[in-house]
Amino acid sequence: xxxxxxxxxxxxxxxxxxxxxxxxxxxxxxxxxxxxxxxxxxxxxxxxxxxxxxxxxxxxxxxxxxxxxxxxxxxxxxxxxxxxxxxxxxxxxxxxxxxxxxxxxxxxxxxxxxxxxxxxxxxxxxxxxxxxxxxxxxxxxxxxxxxxxxxxxxxxxxxxxxxx
Amino acid sequence: xxxxxxxxxxxxxxxxxxxxxxxxxxxxxxxxxxxxxxxxxxxxxxxxxxxxxxxxxxxxxxxxxxxxxxxxxxxxxxxxxxxxxxxxxxxxxxxxxxxxxxxxxxxxxxxxxxxxxxxxxxxxxxxxxxxx
Amino acid sequence: xxxxxxxxxxxxxxxxxxxxxxxxxxxxxxxxxxxxxxxxxxxxxxxxxxxxxxxxxxxxxxxxxxxxxxxxxxxxxxxxxxxxxxxxxxxxxxxxxxxxxxxxxxxxxxxxxxxxxxxxxxxxxxxxxxxxxxxxxxxxxxxxxxxxxxxxxxxxxxxxxxxxxxxxxxxxxxxxxxxxxxxxxxxxxxxxxxxxxxxxxxxxxxxxxxxxxxxxxxxxxxxxxxxxxxxxxxxxxxxxxxxxxxxxxxxxxxxxxxxxxxxxxxxxxxxxxxxxxxxxxxxxxxxxxxxxxxxxxxxxxxxxxxxxxxxxxxxxxxxxxxxxxxxxxxxxxxxxxxxxxxxxxxxxxxxxxxxxxxxxxxxxxxxxxxxxxxxxxxxxxxxxxxxxxxxxxxxxxxxxxxxxxxxxxxxxxxxxxxxxxxxxxxxxxxxxxxxxxxxxxxxxxxxxxxxxxxxxxxxxxxxxxxxxxxxxxxxxxxxxxxxxxxxxxxxxxxxxxxxxxxxxxxxxxxxxxxxxxxxxxxxxxxxxxxxxxxxxxxxxxxxxxxxxxxxxxxxxxxxxxxxxxxxxxxxxxxxxxxxxxxxxxxxxxxxxxxx
Numbered sequence: 001x002x003x004x005x006x007x008x009x010x011x012x013x014x015x016x017x018x019x020x021x022x023x024x025x026x027x028x029x030x031x032x033x034x035x036x037x038x039x040x041x042x043x044x045x046x047x048x049x050x051x052x053x054x055x056x057x058x059x060x061x062x063x064x065x066x067x068x069x070x071x072x073x074x075x076x077x078x079x080x081x082x083x084x085x086x087x088x089x090x091x092x093x094x095x096x097x098x099x100x101x102x103x104x105x106x107x108x109x110x111x112x113x114x115x116x117x118x119x120x121x122x123x124x125x126x127x128x129x130x131x132x133x134x135x136x137x138x139x140x141x142x143x144x145x146x147x148x149x150x151x152x153x154x155x156x157x158x159x160x161x162x163x164x
Numbered sequence: 165x166x167x168x169x170x171x172x173x174x175x176x177x178x179x180x181x182x183x184x185x186x187x188x189x190x191x192x193x194x195x196x197x198x199x200x201x202x203x204x205x206x207x208x209x210x211x212x213x214x215x216x217x218x219x220x221x222x223x224x225x226x227x228x229x230x231x232x233x234x235x236x237x238x239x240x241x242x243x244x245x246x247x248x249x250x251x252x253x254x255x256x257x258x259x260x261x262x263x264x265x266x267x268x269x270x271x272x273x274x275x276x277x278x279x280x281x282x283x284x285x286x287x288x289x290x291x292x293x294x295x296x
Numbered sequence: 297x298x299x300x301x302x303x304x305x306x307x308x309x310x311x312x313x314x315x316x317x318x319x320x321x322x323x324x325x326x327x328x329x330x331x332x333x334x335x336x337x338x339x340x341x342x343x344x345x346x347x348x349x350x351x352x353x354x355x356x357x358x359x360x361x362x363x364x365x366x367x368x369x370x371x372x373x374x375x376x377x378x379x380x381x382x383x384x385x386x387x388x389x390x391x392x393x394x395x396x397x398x399x400x401x402x403x404x405x406x407x408x409x410x411x412x413x414x415x416x417x418x419x420x421x422x423x424x425x426x427x428x429x430x431x432x433x434x435x436x437x438x439x440x441x442x443x444x445x446x447x448x449x450x451x452x453x454x455x456x457x458x459x460x461x462x463x464x465x466x467x468x469x470x471x472x473x474x475x476x477x478x479x480x481x482x483x484x485x486x487x488x489x490x491x492x493x494x495x496x497x498x499x500x501x502x503x504x505x506x507x508x509x510x511x512x513x514x515x516x517x518x519x520x521x522x523x524x525x526x527x528x529x530x531x532x533x534x535x536x537x538x539x540x541x542x543x544x545x546x547x548x549x550x551x552x553x554x555x556x557x558x559x560x561x562x563x564x565x566x567x568x569x570x571x572x573x574x575x576x577x578x579x580x581x582x583x584x585x586x587x588x589x590x591x592x593x594x595x596x597x598x599x600x601x602x603x604x605x606x607x608x609x610x611x612x613x614x615x616x617x618x619x620x621x622x623x624x625x626x627x628x629x630x631x632x633x634x635x636x637x638x639x640x641x642x643x644x645x646x647x648x649x650x651x652x653x654x655x656x657x658x659x660x661x662x663x664x665x666x667x668x669x670x671x672x673x674x675x676x677x678x679x680x681x682x683x684x685x686x687x688x689x690x691x692x693x694x695x696x697x698x699x700x701x702x703x704x705x706x707x708x709x710x711x712x713x714x715x716x717x718x719x720x721x722x723x724x725x726x727x728x729x730x731x732x733x734x735x736x737x738x739x740x741x742x743x744x745x746x747x748x749x750x751x752x753x754x755x756x757x758x759x760x761x762x763x764x765x766x767x768x769x770x771x772x773x774x775x776x777x778x779x780x781x782x783x784x785x786x787x788x789x790x791x792x793x794x795x796x797x798x799x800x801x802x803x804x805x806x807x808x809x810x811x812x813x814x815x816x817x818x819x820x821x822x823x824x825x826x827x828x829x830x831x832x833x834x835x836x837x838x839x840x841x842x843x844x845x846x847x848x849x850x851x852x853x854x855x856x857x858x859x860x861x862x863x864x865x866x867x868x869x870x871x872x873x874x875x876x877x878x879x880x881x882x883x884x885x886x887x888x889x890x891x
Contacts, residue, residue: 071750
């Protein structure tokens, strides 16, 4: 299986980068969260294997690593979609109808918040205030910001932009 | 950048970099400022408006006058008289001078701006300036 | 020596960047170059101007022209008309919505007239990435002054100013510093809380994006006052731009010798490190924040011991929020007496609010304490969007409550807001109109606290869940009058027994709305109606006789619940309808109503 071996090579390289990051830390005490940030930026998510690796390298029980990963909403154990969709659910967006917009995304893509579509294209997240309240309701796809999204039509248009 | 080693060094750095925000600070209170506006359209620049503007800036720095804003405007329509300079004292109507040379610039500063006496070379104003 | 005679300031806050302000800067620079004006005209990206509603904002100085909703395509015209020809571009100027007059100078805009910028003094004025611009605005001079005073004198100055913590609690800052100063230890820490968790508040982020050096300087002053050599900024990882600007500010300050060893030749040692949060509202609570910085779950612990005795790694730690720090340099530059002359008797200075919701001028504002809600909403905020009726304003986020019509003339300060059943909080101010359903708003906040509850103490973990269930029942039209009593009682129990501020204040949105909008709860329970028309479970979409049978609604309906033949009136099958409202948006004849 050539494909798997190149995947492994890729993963090995990521592990090596993570190891280097950990080894170069001036202080390992209290570094768990920054290491997890680094790991998530490398792998895109924090699967069990990565958590075990981090635990061993930092000499912390894996249960503690898992405790931290599951505590913070920024960390995810599910890989995000190729086009991660984030609907701002801050109060400003909420009072201008963001919950309705989120419903349309869920219905159109057939997934719930925190899930990824089967083809791996989209994932949906609800996030708390990106601070573009003047543009409320706000939707992010990757880093692109869509402001003043108020109808189901506009939602469909956004999704279709990313459907090849 | 050598490190700042004392409050005095910090103060002198502050004085040196003050001009970075000076224009903005004055702009916030532009109604209370003397505004010197140099016409900087193509014809103005071709006639030496840029030198005149820089000369005004040097003069003001040398004489340490703090209530003057130097800025630029577009073509005022007096192409025959470039470089042209518009001077507005706080609360007064703008006055436009044509054919401004360095000597004239000095005269404008010394007489018009400092003591309110108009000097020769005024073009009768028929245009609308940017604030109107 | 700069020879610039015109400055073009482009708002580089997150809101405006989302609306392409980076591209505007590029385009402006390109066209300035084309016009051969790059020696005279400086284009720079500043922090937030506050007028987010009409972003991106471009301001030209010294003539103080304020352009709104500028696009990258407008750059060429701005340069060719305003800069080269000296003519203002009328169509991009701000139009006052009430008088319909063009206002070209921001000083004359109602939005700015009643504001007073202290914490935001440099936001939208300087280039946040340029330390020299900060120094030109007397930056780090306050640190220099503090270093010439004794530690106690510095603390006394802060005490005298009357500054209270801007993160929500309103604890006197000087007193907090004094506690940390008096606890002797080999190592102490200064922590800046930049974990802005209140959904809908973005003042801390805007300060860090627009004026990071004021926070760096204030932390150094605090470090000197309490005897700490290390500072930490705990910031949300979701704020990439603020992190970038803060990192640059810290590095530049080090390079200029304003952080590090022997600062300004005084022998003071102080340095700052950035710690990333990972998205947990409870980490705004100082003990939870400290645990999170130690790499653990951000769970709070009981106080005492207060962080001033035993904080980060069990050392005395002083935690202040971003806005609190941003006020510190001004207190030294202008004097504690000057600061104390602003505001009300017990709340001194100004407060930054993130004004959002159903209001015309969404934005970031800074007003003197004691201003009335009416002035904020109608003068600065420009009134309610689309001419609707004002219903309530929510302050204090998930910990706060609602103020209504009758509170419009109450002066805003810490104590008045508490007395009205709300709180200052970090400064979120969400305006709601007649279309917002208050039980649903309470439910929104409880969804938030229930999700964000760390789970350590039972009253909060289980209690918020039960509260949410009750609210869901009510907003689905299945509530009973007993539920209202249970809501009240349970809320009180949680308030009395929860471990930390998150739990203790979580029931506030319920108690406050129950108090003021009791009738709305009753309408949901007894009449099974949502008077505001927001609770979809209690709504029906109905097609009336304006329908011409164009079939647009039937085609857009995701569950095919609308039937009818062409040119005949259509009907909604209420059983199948999921109440998404897509049909109503689509109908051009206003033939679909919800009731």
